[in-house]
Amino acid sequence: MATVLRKSSDLDSKWMAILIIASLASQVHSEWWSMGRNEATLEQAANRLIPCSEIKSLSRSQRTLCESYRDHLKFVSEGASEGVAECQHQFRHRRWNCTTTATNTGSNGTGSEKPLFGKVIDIGSRETAFTYAISAAAVVHNIARACKMGELSNCGCSDEPRPRGLGPNWSWGGCGDNTMYAYGFAREFVDARERDLASPLSGAQSRGRKAMNVHNNEVGRLAVVRGARPTCKCHGVSGSCSINSCWWQTAQFRTIGDTLQKKLTEAVEVKMTRRHGLRSRRRVDGSISDSKLVFLESSPDYCTPNPATGVVGTAGRYCNKDSTGPEGCGLLCCGRPHASYTEVITERCHCKFHWCCHVKCEVCRKRVKRHVCT
The missing domain is CATH 3.30.2460.20 (Wnt (Wingless and Int-1), C-terminal domain)
Structure with a gap:
């Protein structure tokens, strides 16, 4: 009898482990940026009458945050769409051009939810590093501006202190983009997905990928924060410059995309440490700062279609026969x-x-x- 009970207990433990692993696997494809896939998913995110539990692209913790910040989701989804568009612009002449997958999405935004970027995003490559960074940056950018426009209940104009060196004739305090609030919200929301995927059952590869994603998310967020600048304007009656005012403003998102593209060329290949951190594979790269993109794996061959990696190849792409650059x-x-x-x-x-x-x-x-x- 004791033997039978022991076997039953062992089976229960095995089934519990399988269920936990299956639950984690199902969350891998809970990509919040899928909210920006098309008009239907954008409308679903913006519709506050739709419960957060019905938005399939959110992970467990993101749904919890959504309950407290439901009005933010419209701007998160718009940021996701903006991030995809900028990714496709930056890679428009590359062999991988930030290809997105089709999905069978119903009118309510639900349906067969395929990963937005396909299987290729499962590879810890340079391109994946950029994708995470630009997506996180887009959330900061959109939330910061939504705060300024009075669209969100939890934030308002920026409270950045008056910059040093600003002339006495210039007034400070115009309603600026609230980058600090946007940074804090984006860190909690975007990184929540990586926290949900963390598990004692995760192997070294999974933990390394989580660390890579979190690092690149931070690089993207800081690109927006560090790229913000005081913006000034003089105005008055009949074109006179009687009123001089300045405020805090984020850079145009195209500028942020260009900044991250430059970081991509300087990205550092890393590996996991025993303490689950990241360090460069080459000593000459030095320490890994929060201004450097990192990647774990070499990029796949983007030339020919490969269902295993999700690569679609370059057949059918327009090219420039007179160019020696990547678009040639x-x-x-x-x-x-x-x-x-x-x-x-x-x-x-x-x-x-x-x-x-x-x-x-x-x-x-x-x-x-x-x-x-x-």
Whole structure:
């Protein structure tokens, strides 16, 4: 009898472990940035009547935060969309161009929720590092501006102190972007997903990936905070400069994307330490600061489709036959041939402003030469 009970207890323990692992695996694809996938998911996030528990792209802790900060979710989802758009802009000429996957999403934003960036995001590569950083940066950027616009109940204008060196004729205190509040909220919300994935059952690879993600999230958030600057303007009646005011303002998001792209070229390859930290694989890289992107694995071959890694390849991509850069047919097509054809396009032209107040344009037809990787 005791033997039977022992076997039953062992089976229960095994099943419990399997259930925990399955629960963790199901959360891996709970990607908050999927809220910015399309109009349906954006509307779902913005609709405060929809309970947080029904937003499938949130992890467990993110749903809890959502309950307390439901009005923030609209701007988080818009940030996610902005982050994807900027990622695609920065990689538009690269072999991996921040490709997103399709999903069968219903009118209420639910459906077969595929990972937004596909399997390729499971690889701890340079490109993945950038994706996490730009997504976290977009949340800070959007929340900071939403605070300034009075859209959120928990925050208002920036309370940054008056900068040193600002002339006495300039008044300080105009309503600025609240980067400090946005940074704090984004750290709690974005990193919550990584905390949910942490488990005593996680192996060294999983713990290393968590550390990488959290580090790159921080690099993205700080890129926004450190990129903010005082902005000044003089104004008055009839164009006079009688009133001089300054406020705190974040950089344009394109500028932040450019900053992170530069960091990508200087990204540091790292490995796990015994204390679950990260350190550079090369001593010459020195310490890993919060201004450096980090990655754990080499980038996969982005040239040819590979279902195992989620790579879609470069066939069908437009290239520039006259360029020797990454957008050139030689590099983008990975040494494969490219096809050329002529296409007739229509565009607005000869536009004129008519008083008052509209612009009238003609429609012109133009022949353009296209080059496509085969």
